[in-house]
Amino acid sequence: FKPSQLSLPPGPTGHWFYGVKNMLPRKEPWKVYASWSRGYNSPIISFRIYNRTIIVLNDAKSVSDLLEHRASLYSDRPNQYMSQTICGRSKTVFNISSQDPHHRIYRRLVQQGLGPKRTKLYSPILQEELTKLLENLEQSPKGFVQHVRRNFVGVVMKVAYGYNIDDLNDTFVSVAEETMKITDKTMANGSWLVDYYPIARYIPSFLPGGEFKRLGKVWRERLRYLSDVPHQWVKQQMASGSYTESFTSEFLSQEGGVIDEEKEDIIRWCAGGLYVGASDTTVSAVTSFILLMALHPEIQARARTEIDEICGQDQLPRASQVELLTYLQAVLKEVLRFAPVGNLALPHRVIEEDEYNGYRIPKNATVMGNVWAILYDSSLYPEPDIFSPERFIGTEKIQPDPRQWAFGFGRRACPGTHFAETSILLVMAGTLSRFEISLPEYTDKRESRDPEISFTTGITSHINLFDVCITPRIMPSRR
Numbered sequence: 001f002k003p004s005q006l007s008l009p010p011g012p013t014g015h016w017f018y019g020v021k022n023m024l025p026r027k028e029p030w031k032v033y034a035s036w037s038r039g040y041n042s043p044i045i046s047f048r049i050y051n052r053t054i055i056v057l058n059d060a061k062s063v064s065d066l067l068e069h070r071a072s073l074y075s076d077r078p079n080q081y082m083s084q085t086i087c088g089r090s091k092t093v094f095n096i097s098s099q100d101p102h103h104r105i106y107r108r109l110v111q112q113g114l115g116p117k118r119t120k121l122y123s124p125i126l127q128e129e130l131t132k133l134l135e136n137l138e139q140s141p142k143g144f145v146q147h148v149r150r151n152f153v154g155v156v157m158k159v160a161y162g163y164n165i166d167d168l169n170d171t172f173v174s175v176a177e178e179t180m181k182i183t184d185k186t187m188a189n190g191s192w193l194v195d196y197y198p199i200a201r202y203i204p205s206f207l208p209g210g211e212f213k214r215l216g217k218v219w220r221e222r223l224r225y226l227s228d229v230p231h232q233w234v235k236q237q238m239a240s241g242s243y244t245e246s247f248t249s250e251f252l253s254q255e256g257g258v259i260d261e262e263k264e265d266i267i268r269w270c271a272g273g274l275y276v277g278a279s280d281t282t283v284s285a286v287t288s289f290i291l292l293m294a295l296h297p298e299i300q301a302r303a304r305t306e307i308d309e310i311c312g313q314d315q316l317p318r319a320s321q322v323e324l325l326t327y328l329q330a331v332l333k334e335v336l337r338f339a340p341v342g343n344l345a346l347p348h349r350v351i352e353e354d355e356y357n358g359y360r361i362p363k364n365a366t367v368m369g370n371v372w373a374i375l376y377d378s379s380l381y382p383e384p385d386i387f388s389p390e391r392f393i394g395t396e397k398i399q400p401d402p403r404q405w406a407f408g409f410g411r412r413a414c415p416g417t418h419f420a421e422t423s424i425l426l427v428m429a430g431t432l433s434r435f436e437i438s439l440p441e442y443t444d445k446r447e448s449r450d451p452e453i454s455f456t457t458g459i460t461s462h463i464n465l466f467d468v469c470i471t472p473r474i475m476p477s478r479r
C-alpha cells in the first residue's frame, strides 16, 4: 500500500466544517485526547479542526518512533499565516521552519549560549538573584509566586541582555510581556480562519472576517518595535564601552564585532526566545514545587537534610553544588512528571506524507506529543497520581526519567534544559535551606483537609494556588 491508500488514525469526525473545534473542552484537552486514545484503542489518534488534520501521539513508543527517530520529517511547526506572515513572527526561535537553514544556526547558538559551560559563567547572576528572592520571601511570603517570577525574569534579562531589572514593572519586562501577549493572540488556535483557508487572505480589511488585516498591521508594527528595544539597548551600552557581558553582547562581539544584518537578526531572535522560553516555564515548575512541599513534609525534610549535608547551613547553596543533590534532583524529576509544565509540548508539523502502524499521516498534519498521557501512563509510572520522588531513587526498578518527554521532542526539544534545571534546582535548594513550607493550621476541622490539586490550561500549565505558609527556618546550629 502507498500511504495515500491507507486510512487516517482513528478519531472523532466532528462537524463537516469545523471538525472537532467545538468538541474540545476549554479545560485540559490532553486528558480528552488520552481518553479518545483509550476509547479507539489506539495510541495514535487523529481528528480535524477546520481543514487541518491533527495527529496526537499518546504513548512513549509512538512519540519516540515519529518525533525522535523520524525527526527530519516531524520537526517543522504548523503554518500560522496570521502570526507568521501577517505579524512577521516566522523567524522567532519557536516558529522558524525546520527547513530554514537558520533553524540549525539558532539551535547551535541557543544550545551554546545555555549549555553547561555558559551556565557555569552565569552562576554569579543565579546567586545574586537567589539572595534577592530569599529576602523577598522573608519580607512577604504570601507573594511568593511574584517573587519567583521576579527571580527568573531577573536572571533571564541579565543572561540575554546584561540588563538589571528593578522589579516586575520594569520597562524591559513590560516590553517582553507585551510581546508575549500580542503573540498569544496572533497564535490562538482556531481564531483566524486565514490560518486554515488561503482564500480568506483575499477578504478586504473593511469586511467582516477581514479584521485579521487591520489588527495584523498594528500588531506587526508593534512587535517589530518591541523586539528591537532590548537589542538596541545592548548595542548602545557596548558602544559606550561599559556593559555587562550577556548572550547578546557575546555573539555581537564575535568575528571582531563585524556582524552583518543577517547575523544580527539571528542574535536578536535568539535572545528574544530566551525570555519567552524561560519566564513562564520555570515559574510553573517552582510554584508546583513549593505547593507540593507543603503537602509532603517528609519529602521536604529529606531534601533539606541532603542540602544541609552537602551545602552546609551557614551559606547559601551554590549553583556548582546542585549536581551533588541527588535527592533534590529526584524531587525535580517528580515535579516535572506530576505537574507537567507543557502538557502537549508545542505542536510539530510533518513535512511529507508518512505511514505509521498501518495508518496514513498526511503531509502538513499537525502532530502533537501528549506529554501528560505519557507522564501519567501507569505502565511507566505505577500509581501516577501519587507524588513520589522515590520513583527515581535506588538501583532497582527505577522508573523512566520524565525529562525525556517533559522538554519536548526531536529537533525542537527544549534547548534551555540544562540552564533551566540548574537555575530551578538552585532556587529549590535555596528556598528549602532557609524556609519551612507548610499548610496553614486551621482551627476549623472542615478546612484542615488537604487541598485538591488542579492545574490551569494553556501552552504552559500552572498549579492552581492554595494557601501555604513559608516561614524562616530556625537553624539547628544557631539555636
Ligand code: HEM
Binding pocket: 093, 094, 095, 110, 114, 156, 273, 274, 275, 277, 278, 281, 282, 285, 341, 342, 345, 346, 347, 406, 407, 408, 409, 410, 411, 412, 413, 414, 415, 416, 417, 419, 420
Ligand atoms: C521547566 C522548564 C522548561 C520546560 C519544561 C521547557 C519545555 C519546553 C518544551 C516542551 C518545548 C517545546 C519542544 C517541542 O516543540 O517539542 C520547549 C521549547 C523551547 N524552550 Fe524550553 N522549557 C523550559 C525552560 C526553558 C528555558 C529556561 C529556556 C531558555 C532560557 C527555554 C527555551 C526554549 C526555546 C528557545 C524553545 C524553542 C525550541 C525550538 O522551537 O526549536 N526553555 N521548551
